[in-house]
Amino acid sequence: MIKKLILLILSVGLLVLSPGKVSAQETPPPPSGPIYIIQSGDSLSSIATRFDLSLQELMDANQIDNANFISVGDRLVIPGLEGVSGILDTNILGFGETLLNISRRNQVSPEVLARINRITSPSELYAGSSLIVPLPEDSQPLSRRMVVEAGQSPLEAAILAESDPWTISTLNELPGSWSPLPGDVYYAPGESEPGAPIPNGMPPAFTEVSVAPLPVVHGRTVEIFIRTQPGVQLSGMLVDTPLRFFPLEEEGRYVAIQGVHALLDPGAYPLLLQASLPDGSQQTFEQRIIVQTGYYPEETLLVPTETIDPVTTETEMAQILDLTENINPARLWNGIFKSPSYFNDCFTSQYGYRRTYIGEGTGQEYYSFHSGLDFCGGEGLPITAPANGVVVFAGPLAIRGNATIIDHGWGVFSGIWHQSQILVSVGQQVSAGDLIGNVGGTGRVTGAHLHWEVWANGVQVNPLDWLNNTYP
Numbered sequence: 001m002i003k004k005l006i007l008l009i010l011s012v013g014l015l016v017l018s019p020g021k022v023s024a025q026e027t028p029p030p031p032s033g034p035i036y037i038i039q040s041g042d043s044l045s046s047i048a049t050r051f052d053l054s055l056q057e058l059m060d061a062n063q064i065d066n067a068n069f070i071s072v073g074d075r076l077v078i079p080g081l082e083g084v085s086g087i088l089d090t091n092i093l094g095f096g097e098t099l100l101n102i103s104r105r106n107q108v109s110p111e112v113l114a115r116i117n118r119i120t121s122p123s124e125l126y127a128g129s130s131l132i133v134p135l136p137e138d139s140q141p142l143s144r145r146m147v148v149e150a151g152q153s154p155l156e157a158a159i160l161a162e163s164d165p166w167t168i169s170t171l172n173e174l175p176g177s178w179s180p181l182p183g184d185v186y187y188a189p190g191e192s193e194p195g196a197p198i199p200n201g202m203p204p205a206f207t208e209v210s211v212a213p214l215p216v217v218h219g220r221t222v223e224i225f226i227r228t229q230p231g232v233q234l235s236g237m238l239v240d241t242p243l244r245f246f247p248l249e250e251e252g253r254y255v256a257i258q259g260v261h262a263l264l265d266p267g268a269y270p271l272l273l274q275a276s277l278p279d280g281s282q283q284t285f286e287q288r289i290i291v292q293t294g295y296y297p298e299e300t301l302l303v304p305t306e307t308i309d310p311v312t313t314e315t316e317m318a319q320i321l322d323l324t325e326n327i328n329p330a331r332l333w334n335g336i337f338k339s340p341s342y343f344n345d346c347f348t349s350q351y352g353y354r355r356t357y358i359g360e361g362t363g364q365e366y367y368s369f370h371s372g373l374d375f376c377g378g379e380g381l382p383i384t385a386p387a388n389g390v391v392v393f394a395g396p397l398a399i400r401g402n403a404t405i406i407d408h409g410w411g412v413f414s415g416i417w418h419q420s421q422i423l424v425s426v427g428q429q430v431s432a433g434d435l436i437g438n439v440g441g442t443g444r445v446t447g448a449h450l451h452w453e454v455w456a457n458g459v460q461v462n463p464l465d466w467l468n469n470t471y472p
Contacts, residue, residue, distance in 0.1 A: 033061070033077040034134055036088040040072050050132075051078050052118065084112060086136045095127040095211040095224075095271060095287055098201030104172045104187050105141045106133050126268045128215030128290035142171065142187040146180075147204045154180040161188035203283035205232055205275035207252075215290040219262035219352045221454075221461045223472055224271075227253045231278035239269045239291075244327060244457055246410050248472065255472040257410060259459030262352050262369050266293045294462075296352035296369070305359030307399055307444035308366035316399050323393055323405055324413050324455045332409040333387035337466040338432050340386045340416060340452050341375035348449060349374040351462040357444075371460040372415065372453030379420060379448040381439040385430040386414050386452065386466070394422050400451075401443025404436055411457040412471075418443050418451055 036047060044067040048058040059067060061079040078088060091102075099122055103110040116132050119125070135141075146161040146168065148154060154165045154177060161168070165177035172186045180186055183204055202209060208227035216222055224243065226234060230252060236243040238258050245254040268288040275283045306312065339345070353370040385406060392413075393405035400417035404424060407413055420440025430436060441448035454463045 033079050034081050034084045034086055034088050036076045036078050036132075038070055038072055038074045038076065039090055042070075042072075043067075044070060047076065051080070051116075053078075053080065081116065084116065084134050086134045088116070089133045089135050091131045091133050092214055093125060093127055093129050093131050094214065095289065096202040096206070096209050096285065097125065097127070098122065099125060101185065101201040102131065102133065105143070106135060107142070107171070108134055109173075123288075126288045126290050127211060127271065128292075142189070144188040144190050146186045146188040148180045148182045148184065148186075149204075150182050152182065154178060158188070162190065163188045202273075202285045203275070205229055205277060205283040206273065206285065209273065211271070211289065215292050216260055217292050217294050218260050218264045218266065219294045219296070219462050220260060221456050221465050221469075221471060222258050222260055224256040224258065224273075225253065225472070226255075226273070228275060229277070233276040234273070235276070236271070236273040238271050238289075239264065241458060243273075244411055246329065246331065257412065257456050257471055259456035259461040260291060261459050262294065262296065262371070264291060266291055294352050296354055298354040298356070299349070300356045300358060301446055302360055303357050303444050303446065305362045305364055308357045308359055308364060310366075312398050313366070313368075316397055319397075320405070320415070321458065324411075324458055326392070326407075327411045327457075328390070328407050328409040330409045332389050332407070333412070333432075336468070336470050337386040337454075337463075338384070339375075339467060340384050340414075340436075341377060341450050342381050343376040346376035347373055348376055351453075351464065372417075372451050373463045375450040375452070377439060377450065379439060379441065381450070382435055383416055383419065383437040383439060383450055385432055385434045385436050387432045389414070389430055391424045391426055391428045391430060391436075394424055394426055397443060399444045401445065402437070402440060403443075406430060406436075411455075413455040415453045415455065416450070417453075418445050418449060420448070 044058055045055055048055045055067060057079060058076070061077050099110050099113055099119065103113055113133065116134065144161065146157055148157040157180060158165045158168050167189060168186055169177045169179055171189065174180065185201065185204060205228055206226060207229060210225045212223050213220070222238070226245065228234065234245040234254055236256065239260065241258065243256040243258060245256045247254055269291055270286055271289050272286040273284065277283065349370055351370060351373055355368050355370055357366040357368065387408050389406040389408040391404060392407045393403065395403065397403045402419040402422050404416040404419065404422055405413055416437060418440055419437040419442065421438040424430060424436045439448055439450045452463055453460050454466050
């Protein structure tokens with residue numbers, strides 16, 4: 001009897017002391033899988049959609065009870081990505097990037113990249129779009145560039161890159177040490193030298209290409225920087241506008257400054273670059289870039305009917321386009337533009353507004369957009385030159401009233417409209433801050449004001465960018 005009692009007490013004690021399955025149910029194992037770090041603007045719903053998950057699947061995988069309680073920098077496990085580990089890094093795709101070169105640089109297979117980003121065709125890789133790349137937490141992407149020049153063997157190219165053909169073929173997932181081809185761009189081990197071009201998927205004539213900003217916002221100014229081999233002639237096309245490249249002080253480096261029209265529909269548009277080499281051959285590269293909306297508001301204005309007559313508006317626009325197509329190969333401005341108004345940062349209407357003009361007494365409508373900045377301040381106030389340049393037009397126009405156009409060089413122009421008095425003449429050189437006219441109410445206006453606009457290679461762009469940034 002005593003033995004049975006002792007055995008019973010010991011059994012109960014073991015049950016109490018042993019954690020068994022009860023403890024395991026109270027503390028489930030931590031979730032496993034690749035990690036996504038929450039970025040500014042993310043929500044659990046947008047993250048779930050991006051990885052083709054339901055919101056509940058994402059919440060369950062991370063033991064989240066309330067979808068609103070997340071913060072920038074939080075780490076989320078992304079379920080369902082078998083065979084993928086590390087940090088899921090967000091990259092803005094640069095111009096010239098291909099799935100192959102991103103794969104080589106980050107040592108991730110193209111198949112994994114395509115699966116994570118749900119890419120079904122290489123043509124879907126638009127510059128300015130975001131791409132998820134899985135990276136080990138302690139890894140660094142490859143950055144050293146290697147090109148096999150014409151007449152060069154893979155061995156010679158590898159030695160110049162301080163490597164060997166076998167390492168090069170392994171890093172770039174090539175079938176053998178003999179595989180590197182002349183003209184292709186590969187990655188070599190080690191870090192690139194400061195200022196060295198980042199390898200991409202472009203032909204070797206383009207040793208460096210950058211497009212800023214990415215993604216592009218319509219109505220903004222875009223800069224395209226290119227570094228080339230000696231003796232290369234550059235040309236290109238953005239959307240439907242031929243690019244014009246100008247040399248920078250650094251030898252072999254060029255820039256094109258181009259506007260993207262404010263009425264362009266958001267979407268993906270082609271950017272084509274072409275290099276004509278000294279031997280007469282050509283190398284080209286084309287990729288679509290993302291153009292996003294600028295979210296411009298709408299407004300309605302009542303104006304004299306004759307100022308919205310289609311014949312008048314189209315004739316005057318053709319005259320302005322003809323003036324701004326004469327490109328001065330010299331850059332006359334230097335640094336940030338200065339406000340042409342006495343009121344530097346006070347505006348009655350800003351660039352990009354979608355405008356419906358209604359003819360007084362007729363109800364006739366004309367749809368357009370506001371192509372510049374309207375500054376505060378009325379009749380007679382001084383107007384000054386926003387930057388150095390040459391006056392190429394000074395006179396009356398039906399829509400723009402008393403107008404002055406200043407050529408700043410490199411396809412960049414300023415237009416000053418609606419003046420009461422013009423104080424400069426065609427051919428006159430002006431410097432930033434020089435008095436050029438007075439504010440008025442001439443042309444299509446609802447009151448006296450200064451309207452200033454900037455043209456970049458035939459397209460009106462947001463002048464605020466030129467007051468806040470240095471181009472190039």
